[in-house]
Amino acid sequence: MTAPTVDVHAHVLLPEVDALVDGLPGHVEARALDARRNGAEALAVSGPMVRDRIPLLTDVTARLAAMDARGVDLQLVSPSPSHYHYWTDEQTAEKVYRIANEATAVHCSAAPDRLRGMGLVPLQHPELAVRALDHALEQGLLGVEISSHAPGRELSDPDYAPLWARAEETGAVLFLHPFGCTLDERLDRWYLSNTVGQPTENAVALSHLIFSGVLDRYPGLKIVAAHGGGYLPTHIGRSDHAWSARSDAGAGCAHPPSGYLKRLYFDSLVHDPHVLRELIRAVGADRVLLGSDFPFDMGTEDPVGALRAARLTDSDFHAVRGGNAAALLRKD
Template sequence: MTAPTVDVHAHVLLPAIEALVAGLPGHEAAKALDARRNGAEALAVSGPMVGERIPKLTDVAVRLAAMDQQGVDVQLVSPSPSHYHYWADEETAEQVYRLANETTAAHCAASPKRLRGLGLVPLQHPDLAVEALDDALGHGLLGVEISSHAPGRELSDPAYEPLWTRAEESGAVLFLHPFGCTLDERLDRWYLSNTVGQPTENAVALSHLIFSGVLDRHPGLKLIAAHGGGYLPTHIGRSDHAWSTRPDAGAGCAHLPSSYLKRLYFDSLVHDPHVLRELIRVAGADRVLLGSDFPFDMGADDPVAALRAARLSEADLDAVRGRNASALLNLTLA
């Protein structure tokens, strides 16, 4: 049977969340930080770019038409990372995740055979994370999207152990998608906040999960790293060398760091066929999934063509194009 073409990296915009947080204490400071991190030139481009894509981000009919044009059968839809709002207090954070889960589920329910969804958890309040994940699953979503860190907390923080435990037990999908980079104003020109910041945050977050032993304690986690895992997969040899030669680097995890890449999943959005081939080499063809970052400008307008450009074997092409995601997401093969 032929597997559907599945895009695991696609976003939905949820205006109700922004209406909810508008004017709340902390919101303006968070927006100011985001502005400093990105710089005025980037914001001047990003605003109109998002504006012209609002129909694709909010209208299911427009989304489906775009998917048809791309040759994509199924999207795994996650909220725009701008909706994380990790600055929010507990009361607001609960309102945000409940609204995000509800509205994302409603968006996907308009075409349940073609759209599957992910919700949100408030990483800034680890005590709420499990109930937020359960809320997402209760709405029929397949899991949740998380950033690379929360203020003052890395993903290696022991406070997240209950979240990893619940995600592993439930079979929930975790989609690791950074928002913002703590290099801050060093990246505030030439859109470095995204081109350098995103892959850096992916590499740091995955390294925390690996070196801290989270993946040893939770080998069944279904975690997809956006942007091909950032810089880590193509530079994993340096991590292996440190683990092998330095007792401080090797103290937290049981195996070579490179071995954990075969326990994770990665989207294919690396913008270079040679990098994609290397990602497949180090992680395995069964661990890479088609991803487009639909519909943003840093995504792939034709993700299947980008995949074909890597000149994979037919078996590997079929796996990455949709067979892997079909198995991970328990999709019925057509």
């Protein structure tokens, strides 16, 4: 074990961000949309679940104790996706990302040898994105967390070109973690908003990046997709077929979609050892990173055990456990 065990999917809750947006015009409407998409039963479970985990989400001592119990040496900590607030106006959005970046940096600074941080950028205002990324890097963060889309904008939107260019130039990590799903009320029961919605959003977002040619134009991007990239990696054959069979599908990118999977990174959080093995087969063992979704209930309390259950070769196991992340997160 030459590399530390690195969990790239862990979250921090930032009360400062919640206090900033509370009561602002648009906040009530955003909460109502979230409630409609998730459904009353899901919200009734999620509220107490988050409250029970507040110490793990906010207290560094509690976080480190949990990491020790799980055999995790280092966490890449990103804000809870509930802090995106892509409904905010330009002025508020700038305050949100500055507070989030600074608060995340402070949290991680309490244990700099164990915690590294990610910031936020306001995808709803592309003109602020580069400034937000630079601000995150200035705080000592390794990059930023982004959702699968912003209202009215997909990740293929040309207005994001400056963000991709700056991220490639700086070597910043982009952690793709969806929040919410535009299938709306179709997923408002049985927590389908998460179990179906999250993998769907991952697949849609990655497909926009691939088919639009973003990864051709910015081949050096360091994009890490949460939840194993959703449905896309294990169903990439359908995308490859469309690329070769239809002129409209193949017009935007230079290569079959499956080839781009090896330019991306994926966390290991797929909840099934057979799916994890298939993910590794599809993208390569060097492109999968350990992830737990700490400390939420849709994560795993034993990420190393979940990885061990996939019965990988020794070299692949240690690469996913920490070797790949150590190489990715190393500053050039």
